[in-house]
Amino acid sequence: MEFRCVHCGSEVKTLFVQYSPGNIRLMKCDNCKAVADEYIECEITIVLIDLILHKRKAYRHVLYNVLNRNTVDAEMMMEVLLGNFAFFGVLLLMKRLFMKSFSQVTSNKDIFLAILVSSYFKLFVMAMMVWEFPASVLFIIDIFVLSSNAMALTVLQQATMTGGIGMCLGAHAAKVVANHTLEFLLVRVL
Structure with missing residues (x-):
């Protein structure tokens, strides 16, 4: 599955590395050097509010990094x-x-x-x-x-x-x- 950086829209291989349940490290984008998708750690209500505010980052998170378009x-x-x-x-x-x-x-x-x-x-x-x-x-x-x-x-x-x-x-x-x-x-x- 193709993931995207929520800041610049570049493809990223993975969004996080999980060391143990509840212990993850967010990965950075190779292009813009920012955390690829900080919404991973956010509650759904924060994502919903940002969608309502039409934040491009929130839309990238939902469309590319949450929805599995194939199944x-x-x-x-x-x-x-x-x-x-x-x-x-x-x-x-x-x-x-x-x-x-x-x-x-x-x-x-x-x-x-x-x-x-x-x-x-x-x-x-x-x-x-x-x-x-x-x-x-x-x-x-x-x-x-x-x-x-x-x-x-x-x-x-x-x-x-x-x-x-x-x-x-x-x-x-x-x-x-x-x-x-x-x-x-x-x-x-x-």
Whole structure:
């Protein structure tokens, strides 16, 4: 795997040498003579803050020195993309099928925007990087996101709450099925 210096972007052979568990020495870049990646010793929240501040060093750390583009992270990206594609695909299909019951025709762009805006509860997942929460919190956040999505669709389509909930549950079910299918296929391939 190719590592990069977070300061100058030059390739480095290794980022650190581990002498024993918890005892490492950070390596220096041959080009700029600075420590190649000091973020290795930082908490994830520091990296996240620097990403929010658009620090080039933080982006180099994440893109070159953290993400293994060949295995796990590529699978994660595929899962996210396939899941969201299934979610929006089914949502738009249901809009087309049940449009007769809606009093207003809404563009696909409006639906994408409504889902994006109403998914604000996903911001609470970022708090999980700072404080420890049980895994059940993810389920609760998912329920809040779905109910918020249903309300946004209900308002946008001037439909009943039942119609909005039905569309969101159907789209979410398609997303879950797509993600589980992808996981099953990847396990069989790997």
